[in-house]
Amino acid sequence: MIQRGPIVCALAAAMSLWLFARLPTTAAQPASTARVSVAPLETESEAAPRPWRRYPDWPKRDSTGFSTLAVLVSPAPPSAPRRITASILGDAATGQRLVADRTRGGSCLACHVMGSAGGTDLPGNVGPDLSEIGRLGRDDEWLFNYVYDARVYHPDTIMPPWGTHGIFTEGEINDIVAFLKTLKAPAIFKQSLDDPQRRPPPAERRDNLDPLVNPGMWVVDRAQELWKLVGPRGAACATCHSEPQKSFAAWAASMPKWEPRLAKVLGVEEFVTRHARMTTGHDWLMESAENTALAVYLRYLANGSPIQVDIESGDAKQAYERGANLNARKLGQLNFSCLDCHSPDRGALKWIRGQWLGEQKGQLDHYPTWRTSQQSIWDIRRRFQWCQVAVWADELPPDANEYGDLELYLTAKNAGLKLNVPGIRH
């Protein structure tokens, strides 16, 4: 099945009529769905637990008071730079310690080289090299305001507003300013790998579909067992989809898509939850092992198919536009948008500490992906959740409408790339 768009809908419609005819008579079918011409979906309840509770091994942090993809509540920037007339008398030694303090948003060194005094252990290069900031003639007022809230000089900066967002106190920023004024010579690196300008970008060369290489391939095996597992309604996936290799050879490459019955964008994962509830009776909530396994398998079946999602029809177009806005929304106490880290004209293709920030194109083709650093497989929604926790924002439940809009937008940015699932990444 290589056709897409309306043809797929027509085929899906024909298939679902056919599969209703084949459902065992013991499977309870609400009468109202008997004439529905699209895949049955449960539409009454949530597809993930409420209230959403963060995964137990993730950082516990109170991020209330800062914007998420659902609410805009972060404090506003100051309207003008703070006037500072007297010389700032901070403690440079304390400042030197603070710029390397990794409990404060990853430390200044995550983004800046700060001379040999700042530390040369894998600094990043998202922001400019500050090794000689002390001899550039910047006055104390400028330095203080730039650390406190750089938006007073550059409204579009990606630098976190350390003062306005309460990560550093004014006294601590004075100490940091005192340290910055001591920086007058280029950093000396022990080896070229320490220098972010000379550190080679990572390349992923592992064969992700080799079961001896990618532990994520076990998930494909598990999914094939689940496919045959009869649920409370007396049916299994295989009851209607007896030849998934044929019937799902391209489907996952057309997801996510706008679903009018739910008035939201559905990804593969949420589709699995809602479709299984109506057909087999399995309650495979999003982020359950079963749900992730099937989401991997359905994409695995479509491996090699180019990603092509509908962003043209009215509602889908609006969802896409909402996704574009969410992609640019400043989130969390660290005040980063998706674009700040993953757009090449901002932080992407640079180093944040020892981690390479990738572009948005090239991410959606290999999710769900085995994460060697986590020893588990992550779907794209969990990846979204993690990004938010990493910028010190509260994540949303995986079935949140906002994630649907964002996934649609990002998937459209990956259009044409061929699915290659499960991936394997650090």
Place this chain on the structure above:
Amino acid sequence: MADKPRVKVAGQAHKGDIVQIKTLVSHVMETGLRKDENGQIIPRRIINRFTCEFNGRLVFSCDLGTGIAANPYLQFSARVEESGTFRFNWIDDDGVTITAEESISVS
């Protein structure tokens, strides 16, 4: 359901050949050093020993420690003089043994 171990052995070889054997097993390899969210130590559970027999005779074995990552990958080689079956055994702290078999035809 338990994940089936992955084993790769050449299906055919000549008498006296040294064949490469690759194995990957699904296991948490819990070190016994981590704590859960309530501060309680998560008990150690690792594969502490691996053996490989060919037609009942031991051809390779090793002891594994807590420094070995989850899903241990082991690669080794063996000389084959006859057709037969490799049997692989991964033994963990709970006494559970995961096994796999792979045959080779030697001409």
